[in-house]
Amino acid sequence: MDTQTNEFIAIFLDEGKTRLSDLKNAVDNMTNSVTFSDSEKARIASHTIKGMSSQMGFNNISEVSKRIENFFIKYKMLGKLPDKESIFFVKQSVDLLQNLFLKLEKDGNDSLDISKVIEKMDELINQ
Amino acid sequence: MFSIFSKKKPKVLIVDDDGFMRTVISSYIPKDIFDVVVAKDGEEGLKIAESESPSIILLDANMPNKDGWETLVDLKNNKKTNSIPVLMCTAVDDVNSLDRAFLAGAQGYITKPVNKDLLLKKIKKTLNMEE
Numbered sequence: 429m430d431t432q433t434n435e436f437i438a439i440f441l442d443e444g445k446t447r448l449s450d451l452k453n454a455v456d457n458m459t460n461s462v463t464f465s466d467s468e469k470a471r472i473a474s475h476t477i478k479g480m481s482s483q484m485g486f487n488n489i490s491e492v493s494k495r496i497e498n499f500f501i502k503y504k505m506l507g508k509l510p511d512k513e514s515i516f517f518v519k520q521s522v523d524l525l526q527n528l529f530l531k532l533e534k535d536g537n538d539s540l541d542i543s544k545v546i547e548k549m550d551e552l553i554n555q
Numbered sequence: 556m557f558s559i560f561s562k563k564k565p566k567v568l569i570v571d572d573d574g575f576m577r578t579v580i581s582s583y584i585p586k587d588i589f590d591v592v593v594a595k596d597g598e599e600g601l602k603i604a605e606s607e608s609p610s611i612i613l614l615d616a617n618m619p620n621k622d623g624w625e626t627l628v629d630l631k632n633n634k635k636t637n638s639i640p641v642l643m644c645t646a647v648d649d650v651n652s653l654d655r656a657f658l659a660g661a662q663g664y665i666t667k668p669v670n671k672d673l674l675l676k677k678i679k680k681t682l683n684m685e686e
Contacts, residue, residue: 432582436575436582439575439578443574443575472617472619475617475646476572476573478646479573479576479667480573480576482668483575483576483579483667483668483669485668
């Protein structure tokens with residue numbers, strides 16, 4: 429890998445972990461009480477992670493964060509708040525995202541099985 | 556029109572809340588041809604657009620607080636900035652944003668992930684620069 433790519437990965441991990449922390453905090457808050465403010469914070473954080481990861485070609489991180497963003501976009505468009513049961517599954521997606529970041533930091537790739545989480549999130553988004 | 560014989564380099568203002576994307580986009584722009592300034596949100600973008608008079612603005616659509624759309628409206632309503640061409644940066648899967656970008660007065664758009672060659676082509680085309 430060239431110097432610039434390594435530099436980009438370092439910045440990606442640094443900025444990405446900050447956004448992941450924002451996302452995690454917002455979703456954790458929503459396991460207690462679901463609010464529009466936290467819902468919007470989660471949407472923006474997942475949108476940013478999606479953009480950064482697609483730029484770097486980290487497709488699993490991109491696909492999971494895209495589902496999380498789409499979930500919150502759906503409720504924003506509906507003008508409603510998601511129920512706590514749905515938030516439970518979003519939290520699982522955020523946990524997976526965290527593991528993908530750890531994998532990337534450790535091995536330089538984001539290769540983990542994301543299929544079950546993607547399937548469940550697609551179900552939530554399309555229902 | 557900017558040409559290779561112009562002494563003054565065209566200035567590109569990048570407005571994006573994401574530090575990673577600011578770094579990547581900035582790295583794609585050759586500094587021997589362009590000057591680059593950055594802003595981390597819409598408010599800062601408006602201030603820098605007024606003070607630095609950039610030749611072109613690359614404006615991220617999706618930002619917290621004042622988003623790219625609101626920033627674009629403010630740029631177009633300001634006498635000092637309304638003639639600066641704006642390219643909106645939107646996610647590639649957000650097709651609705653593309654129509655919205657033109658309706659809101661943007662000169663064009665750039666989709667994310669950003670392709671370096673396409674980015675430079677669009678900047679040069681917008682600024683009528685010789686290839």
